[in-house]
Amino acid sequence: MTSARFEPGDHVHVQAESKAGHVRTPDYVRGKTGWIEGVLGEFKNPELLAYGGIGLPEKPLYKVGFHQTDLWDGYVGSADDALYIDLYEHWLEPARKEI
């Protein structure tokens, strides 16, 4: 059913550049590296829906995990703490570095 480019366990890098207009990728994960925790399916693109478009083509959506210590400077919680967030495929690229 899916044309998803990534599968669970893949390491991914989130685009660092900001993009004009409505996006669902918050600043705090941009430029960060995480891993695919799950493939959630394909959904209409909110970046197009937000301007009255029909939102096609649908975009694969992933549950992406990050180490909290990679997201926040001076994070004081456990090094095992993770943050999970839903991100669309067009924000992701294969990560080179091991995490």
Place this chain on the structure above:
Amino acid sequence: MTRIHDLGGSSGAGPIDKSQHEVEDWEHLADAVLVVLDKKGINTIDEHRRAIESLGPERYKKLGYYERWIAATELLLVEKGVFTSEEIDQKAAEFEESWG
């Protein structure tokens, strides 16, 4: 560049205010109107979020949560040609007058 609504991790934001408050009638109405506009196919939740994000930093900071909803709903209704700003302002003035 981060925009005003994208607050996660911004420095100096302080702790989250977790205090609760009763939802007021007008806040229920703000929600209900948005649901109806979505059901009628006039605008979508994605467009509404985009409209909230377009309010500009000054207004965004000044307005409360549902005040932002109402401001965004007005933006979209004008954008879609359902009402003009003048019609909305006139109606608001009529209400203010009748309610004192």
